[in-house]
Amino acid sequence: MQAKESKKYHHFTRPEWESFYLNGIPPLTEEELQEIKSFNDKISLQDVQDIYMPLTHLIKLYMKEYDSLQQSKGLFMQKYQETPPFIIGIAGSVAVGKSTTARVLQMMLSRIFKRRNVHLITTDGFLYPNEYLLENNMMDQKGFPESYDMERLIGFLEDVKRRKSPLQIPIYSHEVYNIIPDEFQEICEPDILIVEGINVLQLPANQQIYVSDFFDFSIFVDADPKTIEKWYLDRFEALLDSAFLEPNNYYYSYATGPREEAMEMARGVWKRVNLRNLEDYILPTRHHAELILRKQANHQISDVYLTKY
Ligand SMILES: Nc1ncnc2c1ncn2[C@@H]1O[C@H](COP(=O)(O)OP(=O)(O)OP(=O)(O)O)[C@@H](O)[C@H]1O
Numbered sequence: 001m002q003a004k005e006s007k008k009y010h011h012f013t014r015p016e017w018e019s020f021y022l023n024g025i026p027p028l029t030e031e032e033l034q035e036i037k038s039f040n041d042k043i044s045l046q047d048v049q050d051i052y053m054p055l056t057h058l059i060k061l062y063m064k065e066y067d068s069l070q071q072s073k074g075l076f077m078q079k080y081q082e083t084p085p086f087i088i089g090i091a092g093s094v095a096v097g098k099s100t101t102a103r104v105l106q107m108m109l110s111r112i113f114k115r116r117n118v119h120l121i122t123t124d125g126f127l128y129p130n131e132y133l134l135e136n137n138m139m140d141q142k143g144f145p146e147s148y149d150m151e152r153l154i155g156f157l158e159d160v161k162r163r164k165s166p167l168q169i170p171i172y173s174h175e176v177y178n179i180i181p182d183e184f185q186e187i188c189e190p191d192i193l194i195v196e197g198i199n200v201l202q203l204p205a206n207q208q209i210y211v212s213d214f215f216d217f218s219i220f221v222d223a224d225p226k227t228i229e230k231w232y233l234d235r236f237e238a239l240l241d242s243a244f245l246e247p248n249n250y251y252y253s254y255a256t257g258p259r260e261e262a263m264e265m266a267r268g269v270w271k272r273v274n275l276r277n278l279e280d281y282i283l284p285t286r287h288h289a290e291l292i293l294r295k296q297a298n299h300q301i302s303d304v305y306l307t308k309y
C-alpha cells in the first residue's frame with residue numbers, strides 16, 4: 001500500500017479486526033456455519049466468523065445512519081420520502097474472489113435483515129457483446145473501461161435508487177464467454193443491492209455521474225497480483241475441465257487440445273489483458289473504497305483497512 005493510501009486508512013490485523021465483534025453479539029452457531037458451507041463450499045468458515053461477522057455488523061451501522069439521514073432529510077423538507085435501497089459496491093481484479101465475497105455477504109445480510117430483499121448483480125452483464133468488441137477491435141480490452149456500457153449501468157442504478165421495479169439486466173456467461181442474448185436477470189424491489197465488478201469504483205473521464213455516486217458502502221478485494229494470477233489460472237483449468245464435454249463452450253477447443261498449449265494461452269491473456277487492466281485501471285481505484293480486504297495465497301483474509309474519512 002502506498003504512503004498516501006496508508007494515511008487514509010485505519011489498518012487492522014486479523015486478530016484486531018475479529019476482536020471488534022465481541023460486544024455481546026453471539027457468533028454463528030455450528031448449524032448456521034454448516035448452512036453457509038453448503039451454500040458456498042469455497043469460503044473458509046473461519047473467515048466467516050472472524051472477518052464477515054464484524055463486517056456485516058459494520059454495514060448494519062452504516063445502514064442505520066443511512067436510514068436516519070434519509071428520515072431527517074424528509075423532516076427537513078416536510079415531505080415523506082421512502083428510503084431508497086442501500087447499495088454496496090465490491091471491486092477488485094479479475095479472479096480475486098469478488099463474486100465469492102459478494103455471495104457470502106448477500107447470504108449474511110439476508111439472514112440479519114430477514115424482511116429485506118438482498119439482491120446481487122455483477123457488472124459483467126453490462127459488457128458489450130463480443131460482436132461489438134470484435135467490430136471495434138476491442139477483444140483484447142474486455143474488462144477495460146471502454147468495454148462496458150457505463151451509461152446503461154448508471155441508468156440501471158438510478159432506476160434502483162428510484163425504486164423502479166421490476167428491472168431487468170443482461171447476463172454474461174463465463175462458459176459462453178459472451179452476453180447471452182435475450183436472457184435477463186430480474187431485480188425485484190431490492191432493499192439492499194450488492195454490485196460486484198472490476199469497474200465499480202472507476203471514474204470515467206467522459207461521464208458526469210459516476211457509478212460510485214450510488215454506493216452507500218464499498219469494498220475492494222485485494223491480493224498480490226502474482227497470487228491472483230495463480231487463482232486465474234486455477235479457475236481457467238477448472239473451466240477447461242467442465243468444457244470438455246460441451247462443444248458449445250468457448251473453451252471446448254482448448255479443453256480438447258494439448259493442456260500445456262491452453263495454459264500458455266491463458267498465461268498470455270492474463271499478462272496482456274487482465275494484469276494490464278489491474279495495473280492501469282483497477283488498482284488506481286482502490287483508495288476510493290470504504291473498506292479493503294487483503295487476501296493471502298490460501299484465500300484467507302489477513303488485513304482489513306477502513307477509511308478514516
Ligand atoms: N474465499 C475463497 N476460498 C477459496 N477459493 C476462492 C475464494 N474466493 C475465490 N476463490 C476462487 O478463486 C477464483 C476466483 O474467484 P471468483 O470467481 O469469485 O473471482 P471474481 O473476482 O468474481 O472474478 P471475475 O471478475 O473474473 O468474475 C475461483 O476459482 C474461486 O473459486
Ligand SMILES: CC(C)(CO)[C@@H](O)C(=O)NCCC(=O)O
Nearest residue numbers: 094124142143144198269273274
Ligand atoms: C468478464 C471479465 C471482464 C470480468 O469478470 C473477465 O472475467 C474476462 O473475461 N476478462 C477478459 C480476459 C479473459 O479472458 O480473462
